[in-house]
Amino acid sequence: MAKENKDVKIHEIVKYPDPILNKAGEPITVFDEDLRKLVEEMFASMYEAHGIGLAAPQIGLSKRLTVIDVSFKKNPEDKLVLINPEIIEREGEQYEEEGCLSLPDIRDKVRRAAKVKVRAQNAKGEWFEIEGEELLARAFQHEIDHLDGVLFIERLSRLKKDLTVRKIKKLIKNGEW
Ligand code: NI
Numbered sequence: 001m002a003k004e005n006k007d008v009k010i011h012e013i014v015k016y017p018d019p020i021l022n023k024a025g026e027p028i029t030v031f032d033e034d035l036r037k038l039v040e041e042m043f044a045s046m047y048e049a050h051g052i053g054l055a056a057p058q059i060g061l062s063k064r065l066t067v068i069d070v071s072f073k074k075n076p077e078d079k080l081v082l083i084n085p086e087i088i089e090r091e092g093e094q095y096e097e098e099g100c101l102s103l104p105d106i107r108d109k110v111r112r113a114a115k116v117k118v119r120a121q122n123a124k125g126e127w128f129e130i131e132g133e134e135l136l137a138r139a140f141q142h143e144i145d146h147l148d149g150v151l152f153i154e155r156l157s158r159l160k161k162d163l164t165v166r167k168i169k170k171l172i173k174n175g176e177w
Pocket of ligand 1: 099100101102142146
């Protein structure tokens with residue numbers, strides 16, 4: 001079975017400050033074989049980059065599609081595809097550390113809802129609702145933010161954001177980003 005993934009394209013992850021990361025994605029209207037192939041490529045690209053979530057803008061595609069697997073391949077039922085997702089309920093608060101494949105090695109605590117309910121379409125275009133709490137709730141909010149052109153550093157305090165941006169600019173200048 002090892003050969004099965006050989007033909008799946010691994011996409012390069014777009015890094016901050018690429019402007020596509022600050023652009024809201026276009027809704028997906030066509031649910032065809034190409035879309036299902038793209039979903040497979042996104043999972044493969046996410047795993048390759050050791051991530052638990054990946055949004056289409058992060059591979060240079062301004063579309064409302066994200067893949068999530070908070071178990072990182074351990075539980076097949078944790079492999080989630082969210083197309084045109086919306087958060088329809090939020091509850092409570094959590095304040096935990098986040099990272100992002102588009103911001104390598106940058107981590108900081110972000111205030112998020114503790115529990116959310118999401119409405120989304122699957123790769124066949126069927127609508128469904130799913131609830132998540134703790135890490136899964138964070139993943140939902142972080143990834144849906146990507147589809148709205150929002151990065152987690154934009155949710156930090158002004159001071160922390162400025163410090164982070166300054167740090168990244170320095171890394172870029174030194175060719176280390
Ligand atoms: Ni991210």
